[in-house]
Amino acid sequence: MKLSMQSVVGLTLGASLVLGLSSCSEDLQTATYSYSFNTGALGAGTEYNGTHPDNLTASMTVTELEEGGSEISVTLTNTLDGETYMLHAHDAADPASTPNGTPYNETPNSDVFVQMLTGNGASATATQTTTLSYEEITTTYAGFFVVHDPTQAISTTDLQTYLIVGDFARN
Numbered sequence: 001m002k003l004s005m006q007s008v009v010g011l012t013l014g015a016s017l018v019l020g021l022s023s024c025s026e027d028l029q030t031a032t033y034s035y036s037f038n039t040g041a042l043g044a045g046t047e048y049n050g051t052h053p054d055n056l057t058a059s060m061t062v063t064e065l066e067e068g069g070s071e072i073s074v075t076l077t078n079t080l081d082g083e084t085y086m087l088h089a090h091d092a093a094d095p096a097s098t099p100n101g102t103p104y105n106e107t108p109n110s111d112v113f114v115q116m117l118t119g120n121g122a123s124a125t126a127t128q129t130t131t132l133s134y135e136e137i138t139t140t141y142a143g144f145f146v147v148h149d150p151t152q153a154i155s156t157t158d159l160q161t162y163l164i165v166g167d168f169a170r171n
Contacts, residue, residue, distance in 0.1 A: 029134050030063045033171050035145060035164045042159060049160040052149050053078065058087075058164050060145065064134035072113050072137070072169075073127040076147065079119025083150035087126065088114040089168050090156070092142035104144050106156040112143065112168070119150070143168040 035058040040047030048054070055078045063071045074087055088108035095101045108114045115126035132141060147164035148154050155161045 028064045028066060029138075030061060031138055031169070033060045033062075033169055034058070035060065035147075035166050038159070038162050038165050042165060046159040046165075048149070048163060050149050050152055052080065052151055052163055056147070056163050058145070058147055060169060062134060062137050062169050065129070068133065069129055069131045070134045070137050071127060071129050073125055074113070074115065074117070074145075075123055075125040076117060076119070077123045079117075079121065079124050080150065081119055081121035083119045085117045085119060085124075085150050085163075086115075086146075086148040086154060087117060088112075088146055089141075090144045090146060092144065100157045102157055108146075108156075109143065112137070112141065113145075137169050141168060145169075 037054045037056055038046070038048040039054075057077045059075045059077070061073045063073070065071055076085060076087070079085065088110075089112035090104035090106070091109050092103060093105045095103050098104070098106060100106065112130055112132060113128050115128055117124050117126040130137065145164070145166055145168045146162050149161050149163050152161045159165060
């Protein structure tokens with residue numbers, strides 16, 4: 001079988017494109033972070049105070065996207081069936097600059113992560129895409145990850161209503 005020069009060039013370009021695309025995919029980064037129930041690790045008087053079972057945990061996976069930005073997926077385990085959990089990022093801030101002296105901006109940052117998740121009695125996952133790069137999310141973004149108790153009124157200032165609270169995308 002005789003191949004023309006155009007066929008050889010076409011096959012070579014096609015193979016290069018396939019190899020180039022597959023090698024880009026292999027370079028994408030991902031990291032997973034684990035969060036446990038709020039037992040007051042942030043200081044005295046910050047531990048959860050409510051009736052939600054204390055076996056709730058969270059796992060956050062940050063995945064670099066080929067087109068730029070990142071995908072953030074959060075899985076809550078041991079959720080209450082039918083209850084809606086608010087989970088989100090709060091940007092870190094100087095307590096002297098916030099209305100209630102919190103070490104974070106009290107308005108969640110929807111550009112990073114803000115989701116509502118309905119519990120199913122087991123594990124449930126919420127996912128969001130952000131324009132922030134993988135590097136920004138995992139190394140330079142200064143913020144907190146919060147899971148609110150679905151059985152209490154939402155408060156962005158009372159850490160005792162937070163089921164889970166910790167540094168965003170850090171262990």
